[in-house]
Amino acid sequence: MSANVIVVGAGVVGCGVAGELARQGVKVQLLDRQKPVEEASWAAAGMLSPSPEGPGMEPLVPLGRASLALYPGFVEEVESASGLRVGFRRQGALVAFFGARADHEQGEFLAALARFELAGEPLTAEEARRREPHLSKEAGAAVWLAEEASIDNRALGRALVLAASRAGVRMQIGVAVQGLILEGNRCRGVVTGGAKIPADHVVIAAGCYSAGIEQVARYAPTRPMRGQMVAMEAGSAMPASVLRSMREHLVGYLVPRGDGRLLAGSTMEDAGFDKSQTPGGLRRILDAAVEMIPALENARVLETWSGLRPDTPDHLPILGPTDIGGLSIATGHFRDGILLAPITARLARQWILGQKTDLPLDPFSPMRFLKSATAR
Ligand SMILES: Cc1cc2nc3c(=O)[nH]c(=O)nc-3n(C[C@H](O)[C@H](O)[C@H](O)COP(=O)(O)OP(=O)(O)OC[C@H]3O[C@@H](n4cnc5c(N)ncnc54)[C@H](O)[C@@H]3O)c2cc1C
Numbered sequence: 001m002s003a004n005v006i007v008v009g010a011g012v013v014g015c016g017v018a019g020e021l022a023r024q025g026v027k028v029q030l031l032d033r034q035k036p037v038e039e040a041s042w043a044a045a046g047m048l049s050p051s052p053e054g055p056g057m058e059p060l061v062p063l064g065r066a067s068l069a070l071y072p073g074f075v076e077e078v079e080s081a082s083g084l085r086v087g088f089r090r091q092g093a094l095v096a097f098f099g100a101r102a103d104h105e106q107g108e109f110l111a112a113l114a115r116f117e118l119a120g121e122p123l124t125a126e127e128a129r130r131r132e133p134h135l136s137k138e139a140g141a142a143v144w145l146a147e148e149a150s151i152d153n154r155a156l157g158r159a160l161v162l163a164a165s166r167a168g169v170r171m172q173i174g175v176a177v178q179g180l181i182l183e184g185n186r187c188r189g190v191v192t193g194g195a196k197i198p199a200d201h202v203v204i205a206a207g208c209y210s211a212g213i214e215q216v217a218r219y220a221p222t223r224p225m226r227g228q229m230v231a232m233e234a235g236s237a238m239p240a241s242v243l244r245s246m247r248e249h250l251v252g253y254l255v256p257r258g259d260g261r262l263l264a265g266s267t268m269e270d271a272g273f274d275k276s277q278t279p280g281g282l283r284r285i286l287d288a289a290v291e292m293i294p295a296l297e298n299a300r301v302l303e304t305w306s307g308l309r310p311d312t313p314d315h316l317p318i319l320g321p322t323d324i325g326g327l328s329i330a331t332g333h334f335r336d337g338i339l340l341a342p343i344t345a346r347l348a349r350q351w352i353l354g355q356k357t358d359l360p361l362d363p364f365s366p367m368r369f370l371k372s373a374t375a376r
Contacts, residue, residue, distance in 0.1 A: 010036035011040060013341055019081075019160060027168075031197070040207050042153070045253065045263050047338075051148070059364070060317075066343050081166055082158075092145055094244070097141045101248070103141050178192060187324050210310065220329045224311070226269040229285070230282060240256070242255050262299070264288070267306075310337065319361055319366075320364060
């Protein structure tokens, strides 16, 4: 294909899509208004978990499973293309249940996993502590998810940028896209600070900022959802796997990194584009961390930060072509963009090059928001 594709936004999603297309011989320009991978893709915890997170999120599970299955090959490709390691760890995850309803919640969680044919092993509190000796004695029950993994998303971001540029992607940094060049029902490129950059196809992958690009909000009504994070030096209290705590819903999580850092997260805050960290947010994260592993009480805090998840009205990603020829969307990955980066890259390559997609795009189509707007 000799077409010229512009990808707007160099997070893990945009970098993944750009690299995948360039490896197929497509001429790709990747535009970002700032240094690549400094937004949500930098802020994330890096859990690779396709487990269902709540009602309405069902379409996400097959997408997440497919992406997790692609991960080993994706990592091998990006590591060999970039020469960098990305800290992919297939160490499983332990979900711990606290409080009087622990057994009941364990049963509900196992039933939800079974509905999607996801493997989960029920553990008693004693069995869970044999896996994680520092797990609090207050944990009443647990589920072991052997297939789950994690990745150092900051390292992944650096490697994806390098891999994309080595595949021939032309990276343009400091270029803020304001709108689209539209001719009738066709997109012919983008408008940036007065200048126009022509292209045969434009992919919007600007995370929670996508809706701010003129003419894009109707297809990608994204909005930011803040998450604060803390990194600690866990020392001997370091868990062997990802640890999540449930008390009626997800309360907190701990993600061990190979470099000795333990990441604790997170909050879910509707705070606009404000990336502050707050005493209330940090306290909730730290309380949940110490509730899971009391030995973290005196761990050294190394870093705090926050990022903006790209949320959507139905909390599902927005993937696929629009009714404007040459314009497609790859954003709105909310809490799962790191997990979903490989499948997004693959699907985008398939829909842009006219290949059959591995999975149906209907539940994620950018057209679903237009339909609901006209139905109302
Ligand atoms: C605290 C936190 C924890 C998370 N934990 C996990 C996790 O454990 N697992 C998981 O899978 N996901 C997790 N996520 C979600 C994940 O981080 C996101 O879904 C994912 O990073 C989205 O990637 P992206 O490339 O779409 O967006 P981003 O990484 O936000 O990148 C968007 C890019 O677009 C650029 N841009 C924006 N507007 C313009 C414009 N007008 N012109 C040019 N460029 C523009 C930005 O500068 C940015 O570089 C977490 C998120 C947060 C905040």
